Amino acid sequence: MDTEYAAVEGHDVTTITCVCGNTVSKEGLIQANSRGIPIYAGDDVPPGLAPWPTDEDLYTLCPSCGRVYSDAAVEETGKAPVAFKVDVATGAIAEAIRIHWERS
Numbered sequence: 001m002d003t004e005y006a007a008v009e010g011h012d013v014t015t016i017t018c019v020c021g022n023t024v025s026k027e028g029l030i031q032a033n034s035r036g037i038p039i040y041a042g043d044d045v046p047p048g049l050a051p052w053p054t055d056e057d058l059y060t061l062c063p064s065c066g067r068v069y070s071d072a073a074v075e076e077t078g079k080a081p082v083a084f085k086v087d088v089a090t091g092a093i094a095e096a097i098r099i100h101w102e103r104s
């Protein structure tokens with residue numbers, strides 16, 4: 001299967017327009033770790049969320065469709081290939097997304 005690409009401007013992950021059409025200003029985009037789990041920037045990590053990765057290997061999760069983009073790839077190449085997809089309808093990541101929005 002061909003790699004899908006999101007639209008992105010100026011190597012900036014916050015400008016991603018997901019393949020599904022979602023953006024920061026629509027459904028929002030969530031910073032996640034290399035498994036697609038939403039991360040929490042702080043010491044007191046709420047249950048269900050992941051701690052900020054110490055290696056700064058950050059990803060951007062589209063909570064609308066579950067596509068995940070590598071921040072490093074965007075910053076280095078100015079393109080946003082879909083790195084992998086996660087299940088945002090059910091399971092641990094769906095729950096983490098709910099917790100993320102509750103806290104922000």
Ligand SMILES: [Zn+2]
Binds near residue numbers: 018019063065066067
């Ligand atoms: Zn999407």
